[in-house]
Amino acid sequence: MTLSQNPPLQQLRPQDRILNELGKVFPTEFDLIAGALALGAENIKPWSQQECSLAAAAKHIVFSKSKLAMLREIILSGCDPLGDAFCTLRSPSVRRENGATYTPGPIIQAMVDWAQAHATPARIVDPGTGSARFLVNAGRSFPQARLVGVDIDPVCTIIARANLAVTGLAGRAQIILGDYRRFTEPTSDRTLYIGNPPYVRHHQITANWKDWLSKEANKIGITASKLAGLHVHFFLATARNAKPGDFGAFITAAEWLDVNYGALVRSLLLDGLGGQSITVINPTAQPFPDAATTAAITTFEIASKPSSVYFRRINSLKDLEALKKGRKIHRDRLAVEARWSHLTHPVAKPPEGYVELGELCRVHRGQVTGANSVWIAGEHSRNLPASVLYRSVTRAREIFQADIILHDASNLRFVIDIPTDLDMLNAEERRAVQDFLAIAKRMGANGGYIATHRKAWWSVGLCEPAPIISTYMARRPPAFVLNKANARHINIAHGIYPREPMSDTARQTLVLYLRSNVSQRSGRTYAGGLTKFEPARWSGSLCPALRCLRRGSYSD
Secondary structure, eight states: OOGGGOOOGGGSOHHHHHHHTHHHHOSSHHHHHHHHHHTTGGGSOOOOHHHHHHHHHHTTOOOOHHHHHHHHHHHHTTOOHHHHHHHHHSOHHHHHTTTOOOOOHHHHHHHHHHHHHHOOOSEEEEETOTTTHHHHHHHHHSTTOEEEEEESOHHHHHHHHHHHHHTTOGGGEEEEESOGGGOOOOOSSOEEEEEOOOOOOGGGSOHHHHHHHHHHHHHTTOOOOTTOOHHHHHHHHHHHHOOTTOEEEEEEEGGGGTSGGGHHHHHHHHTTSOEEEEEEEOGGGOSSTTSOOOEEEEEEETTOOOSEEEEEEESSGGGOOOSSOSEEEEHHHHHHOSOOGGGGSOOOOOOTTEEEHHHHEEEEEOBOOSOHHHHBOSGGGTTOOGGGEEEEEOSHHHHHTTTTEEOOOTTSEEEEOOOSSGGGSOHHHHHHHHHHHHHHHHTTTTSSHHHHTSSSTTOOOOOOOOSEEEEOEESSOOOEEEETTOOEEBTTEEEEEESSOOOHHHHHHHHHHHHHHOOGGGSEEOTTSOEEOOHHHHHHSEEEOHHHHHTTOSOO
């Protein structure tokens, strides 16, 4: 019998009546605390002073043995009457202040199933544990694992203790009242991090915690936006505390896939957290019962670097199945994608003999100099040594005029690229470079946004010569050339780098195909007819498979 059928109350079993009348069983939060105590919450130590005070205030409330027996039976059947009662007593708007949104059973089960298929942990940590739904399910699935739940709400921590006690998990469980960002419990044991980190928007996050986010991200070389929601803080806290081999599954709001502040999570998943899969759940499936929000289940293994990450989107919880399924997207492609949610949408299967260019090649936009007038060589740099000067494509017309092959770089301008460590230069070179840097400072080269965000303001950081170069922006279809001249390129062009060794024949066949099949419609056109061709657009374009290119053919 499902609750949605709503039979007349007189036809319900006593257990079902309790579920239908939780407001009468637990009319106040003190009644809920008293019920949790009667169900064994006190068996999980230690208790904070705040929890003890709440327990003392609820001690006088007594539940009948029959009602407690029915509550135990309901909990053992897999339901969460205490958590449901908590959600009834506190409205969604009130719970939203702490980001408390409780997760449906099918999602929890799918996340635990993924963990079981992935590895066996010795410890399980649930950030924002709520009523311990994740810990109870995971504890049953991993009978030897220690269980640790962290939550900032003392009512939640008390009912979490009760659920763990009823399900026989008290002996290996620990519940901590506190902020997960402060949680530090070093262990050599392999840890599973699993749960639903609280969703709180940045407006409700205090300045000191925003500073914490920025400082902790800087420690690992990532810039963090102070506009990030609390769930982003929890991803970072996990990356900070976890060790290689630890793994996890979090369900959160999906907005981090696209928004600017989500760049922190995207960076962590590519370097540190070790993203394995991302499953987006549309609001129609009600992943968060109190909010019409798109959710994302993210799985990860710390320090792993899988070649690809699985992306999938579902409309119903019935379609959840295994999490490690879907469209495989190469990590190099993800590194240049500014937004990720579009990768979860199904795409038409390529015709036989064709693949997406992003699976065959890495597309990398040229380096931004920050001040072309300084970093493109000219009269102001005439005394610089040849070791810091690189022939580079700096104008789109240089690609258009090259036809199919860029044979000669002698007509290209030099871009100045000085190493970050000046000690790599000999004494004579260093003197010439230091004289130039004094000129560059007078030209304001050290004060621009790009320069101030480099490791060293004077080092442009040109990419290695790309085997194929394409135009980035024009009022005409893009051009592609074979880079036989080994020229570098700045941000007016894209470099196309094959992921696997590719012969001259294969490269030339790819260039010919792209020149014939990529049109101006493949880009994004702005007012005035200017069309941009972003790396993500190139990566999604179809091209012949490598086996075809090697034969000099467009198809099988």
